[in-house]
Amino acid sequence: MASPVLHGLAGAGLAYAMAGGKGLPLFASGRKTGGYLLAGAALACLPDVDYLPGLLRGYLNTTHQQATHSLAWVLLAAFGIWLLGRAVQPAWFGKRTLALLLVLIGSHLAIDWVTADHFAPYGFPLWFPFSEARTLGPAWLPAWEKTALADLARGNNLRTLGIEFGAGLAFEAGCAAAKRGWTRRGSAL
Numbered sequence: 039m040a041s042p043v044l045h046g047l048a049g050a051g052l053a054y055a056m057a058g059g060k061g062l063p064l065f066a067s068g069r070k071t072g073g074y075l076l077a078g079a080a081l082a083c084l085p086d087v088d089y090l091p092g093l094l095r096g097y098l099n100t101t102h103q104q105a106t107h108s109l110a111w112v113l114l115a116a117f118g119i120w121l122l123g124r125a126v127q128p129a130w131f132g133k134r135t136l137a138l139l140l141v142l143i144g145s146h147l148a149i150d151w152v153t154a155d156h157f158a159p160y161g162f163p164l165w166f167p168f169s170e171a172r173t174l175g176p177a178w179l180p181a182w183e184k185t186a187l188a189d190l191a192r193g194n195n196l197r198t199l200g201i202e203f204g205a206g207l208a209f210e211a212g213c214a215a216a217k218r219g220w221t222r223r224g225s226a227l
């Protein structure tokens with residue numbers, strides 16, 4: 039499973055690619071770009087809230103890769119956030135924002151799917167609660183070794199995190215290029 043480094047970079051890239059235009063007046067303002075990219079990064083990391091019980095117990099993997107890494111949870115979380123947002127600020131939460139929320143939170147599962155997994159339970163329950171079967175993809179990316187969040191800074195994770203950083207930046211470059219193609223103008227943010 040990938041670390042917050044890759045999830046965060048990918049989320050910021052996706053948020054950037056899908057920002058701007060009449061559908062998202064919130065994001066048309068350059069002033070808000072930083073906060074917007076941060077929100078994109080945080081949303082892309084959202085399924086990893088299942089680290090929290092493990093953080094409290096001192097062993098990160100206690101409840102990791104359970105229900106929050108399922109399609110049903112992604113849909114619920116995206117719709118939940120969208121409905122809440124709509125109640126507070128209807129103008130910002132149109133259909134495009136719902137699509138963006140689904141893509142951002144869903145990106146987490148896509149990235150975890152192509153990342154190796156060294157700790158049981160292997161893979162994640164994509165079809166939960168309809169099936170407990172766990173899925174895991176082709177392991178294109180290495181997994182970081184972790185029993186605690188502090189392990190992110192440990193020497194043996196440097197190579198993995200370096201690869202994630204490179205992959206994340208490459209993905210962001212792709213997002214920026216895609217956006218340029220779509221909007222046919224410089225920065226739309």
Ligand SMILES: [Zn+2]
Nearest residue numbers: 039085086150
């Ligand atoms: Zn995850």
